[in-house]
Amino acid sequence: MKYLKIFILVAFAGLLIYGSLDLPYRGDADNLMHSQRSITDTVVAGNYFIQEAYNDANTPNMVTVVLGDYRSIDTLGEQVVVFTAGLICLLILRRYRPI
Amino acid sequence: MRTQFESPIVLLGSRLLSPYIMLFGIYVIFHGHYSPGGGFQGGALLASSVILIRLSGGRIVSRLQVREFFTTPLAAIGVIVYFGTGIVSILFGSYFLDYEALPFPGGLDPAALRYYGILVIEIGIGIAVMAILVMIYDHMARGEDYV
Numbered sequence: 098m099k100y101l102k103i104f105i106l107v108a109f110a111g112l113l114i115y116g117s118l119d120l121p122y123r124g125d126a127d128n129l130m131h132s133q134r135s136i137t138d139t140v141v142a143g144n145y146f147i148q149e150a151y152n153d154a155n156t157p158n159m160v161t162v163v164l165g166d167y168r169s170i171d172t173l174g175e176q177v178v179v180f181t182a183g184l185i186c187l188l189i190l191r192r193y194r195p196i
Numbered sequence: 197m198r199t200q201f202e203s204p205i206v207l208l209g210s211r212l213l214s215p216y217i218m219l220f221g222i223y224v225i226f227h228g229h230y231s232p233g234g235g236f237q238g239g240a241l242l243a244s245s246v247i248l249i250r251l252s253g254g255r256i257v258s259r260l261q262v263r264e265f266f267t268t269p270l271a272a273i274g275v276i277v278y279f280g281t282g283i284v285s286i287l288f289g290s291y292f293l294d295y296e297a298l299p300f301p302g303g304l305d306p307a308a309l310r311y312y313g314i315l316v317i318e319i320g321i322g323i324a325v326m327a328i329l330v331m332i333y334d335h336m337a338r339g340e341d342y343v
Contacts, residue, residue, distance in 0.1 A: 152307065153307060153310060154307055154310040154311055154314060155307040155308055155310065155311040156229045156230075156310075156311055156314065157229065157230055158228065158229055158230055158231065158232070160232070161228050161229055161234060161314060161318075162310075162314070164234065165234075165313075165314035165317055165318065166295070166310055166313070166314055169282075169293040169317065170292070170293060172278075172317070172321070173278055173279065173282070173293070175236075176274070176275060176278055176320075176321055176324055176325075177275065179324065179325060179328055180271055180272075180274075180275050180324060180328060182328070183271055183327075183328035183329075183331055183332060186331070186332045186335060186336075187268065187331060187332075187335055190332075190335040190336055190338075191335055192338060
C-alpha cells in the first residue's frame with residue numbers, strides 16, 4: 098500500500114512535469130495572451146493595459162495602475178471586506194460588562 | 197503560568213527594530229508606483245511594527261505610541277479617504293474613482309492627476325489595514341496583558 102502511494106505521487110509528478118514542458122516561455126512577445134487579438138478574433142484586454150498603463154497614469158508599475166485605477170472599485174470592495182472583518186472581530190472579542 | 201514579567205532585553209531589541217520596520221512600511225506605501233508594494237503590504241508592515249512594541253512592552257509602554265481608542269476611528273478614516281476620493285471625483289465632473297478631475301493645485305494633466313489619485317487611495321488603504329490589524333490584536337490581548 099505504501100509503494101502504491103509512492104507510485105501514484107511519482108506518476109502524478111511526472112505528469113505535471115510533462116505538462117509543464119509545453120508551457121510558453123515567460124515574457125515571450127509571441128504568446129497568445131500577449132497578442133492584440135485572441136484566437137476568436139476579439140480584443141485582448143491585457144494588451145491594452147500593457148501598452149497604455151504608463152500613458153494613462155504616469156506610473157511605471159503596471160500592477161499598481163491596474164489595482165488602483167482600472168480596477169479601483171474592486172480594491173474598494175477589498176478594503177471594505179477587511180474593515181468588516183475587523184468590525185466583526187471587535188464585536189466578538191469585546192469584553193462586555195457581566196449583567 | 198500567569199507569572200508574567202517585563203523583559204528589558206526584549207523591549208530594547210524591539211525598540212531598536214520597530215522604527216526601521218515602520219520606515220520600511222512607509223517606503224513600501226509611497227514607493228508602490230515604482231516597485232512591488234502598495235497599501236495592503238505597507239499597512240501590514242506598519243501594523244507589525246506597532247504590534248511588536250505591544251508584545252514586548254505591554255499596555256503601559258505601548259500607550260505612548262498608539263492609544264487603544266485611536267484604532268477604530270483610524271480604520272474608519274482609512275475607508276473614508278478611499279471612498280471620499282471617489283465622491284470628490286464625482287463632484288468635479290467625472291466618474292466614480294476616475295481621478296482625472298480631482299482638484300489638485302497646479303494645473304496637472306490627467307495622467308499626473310491619476311498618479312496622485314492612486315497615491316491618495318494607497319495611503320487610505322495603508323491606514324485602514326494598519327488600524328484594523330492593531331485593533332484585532334488589542335481586543336484579543338485585553339485582559340491577558342500584564343499591567
